[in-house]
Amino acid sequence: MAVYVSHMTRIMMFELLWNRMRVLRKTMESKLDFSPTMFDREVNHHILELEKYVNVYKMQLDNVKKIGHASKLLIFLSLPSYFVYVFTIVLEKLVSKGDQYDLDIMYIADCMINVILPLVPALFAELVTAEVDKIRIHLTRQLLFCSNNALRNRTYDALKFLKLRPFKYTIWRAFSLNISLPLGLISLCTTYTIVMVQFSHVYG
Template sequence: MIKTSKFLKTIFILQYLCGFYTDFFKRRKWNILFRILLSISIVNILYGTLSMQRQNNVVLFSIIALFNLFDYTLAVILSFVGGNVLHYCHRKLLKLDGQMRWRKINLSMSLTISMFLILFFEKSYIAWGYYGSIKERFALDYNWKDLVGFILWCLVKFGLLFNDFIRSLTFEWIWIYMRTLRKTFQDTTFKRKKLVSNLQTDDIERVIFGYIGTLESLNSMGLTFKILIFWNVSFAFIFTLIATVAIIYTPVRELSLFMTAEALYHIIIFLYPCVLIELTRSEVDKMKLLLTEIYTLSSDDKILTKAEDALLLLEVRPFQLVVFRLISMNIHLPLHFLAVMTSYVIVTVQFTHAFG
């Protein structure tokens, strides 16, 4: 059975501190209290961050900060409405785990943690640069509002990072489960690249049941999950345009570096699920090959019928995640995104140059 690691529990606690609500640990008697406390915290964060923006005279910097604030507000509201998206996926996978005879499942979370650490250091680098500018102000004139503004800024930045990490983790878990399903099925049906003689129809039914269960786990996260994915794609597009204009026309190098880092963050958060979904689809393709070999090598009519039904199911219900019938999360999406961004960046630069 899956056990929540101490690392993951730490992330959930940090999410609470940053204003996010999650029902991953369901304690109904604490729900109302947590919601009230977090609501007060969110109001203070939003008010304090907006007050800080009024004192900022750098237009592009303010636009970036307001976009991040809007991103944070949307993510926090959705966490209040739907809890944490990982909870629903986790619950489905736990149920499926109890019904399937898997190989040993190793939820190492290695890919997502590696990505998370890279982005964490990127955010920390930006935060350190921001703190350095505030420290210079303290040397001239100490103002506690600057320190409060820095803390609120960190809550927004790192809160979004933790929330994106949790959402990205669901894609890695789905991939690990599909890989485990494929390996279990391969061990059951083939030995030394030869079809086992005692293969039963139940073995094929089990892989069908596991595939449907894993696919439903991905789709169980609902509207909140899809809104956040759609928002990630939109923000990657917006930040790339803003960063392009900033790099070309902003004379202050540090400001351009900050905006470039923000754009890269949103692009990575947008691209990472596409990679994991493609890895999952690769496992499905391997299962198709196994079923095709069974259909070719077996002489049992029942096995042939069941293998044909399984292949038909994989064709009718392919593993895919489509967001609002607009965005299909696969490896082709980054290429389409790059093509669209290239066109819009050229138009934006020409338009800014003509009227700037």
């Protein structure tokens, strides 16, 4: 139960970050609409709004940076435990290959939870990255319609900031939390599962 609570805490943390970044993206799409003909008052308003949204984005990244080492340690330790758990299930099935037994629904549910929960934070981190990409695309599109030099320069500065400081959550510079992490784990587990099955046929 404590393990589930630990996973849910990290999931809620990244889900909250994703929701905030999604709200920021939707707000920017609705408020930052540059037209070819704008009055000076509208230009100044758009500049102030753009600076405000960039500051909000910066605050979100700063909050992620303040996440303590305890959460990173739990994510780091969950990976080998995930690997061991998957192979424990595989070995159990290989050892009992000749036995006929009823599959318990609670056992299947427990296996699914233990396999899926450690990967969910990486999926939410990838969703955050997707939202940042959508913000960058929206600002790039607005440049096509913006004719004011001051507003264009501020938009270029915002795009440069997004490029220089993208969302990236790393675990002590060892690996990044993104979609490549669960895909890599699944690929690794699949490869070694095939190897174990082959060895079980040879030496079983």
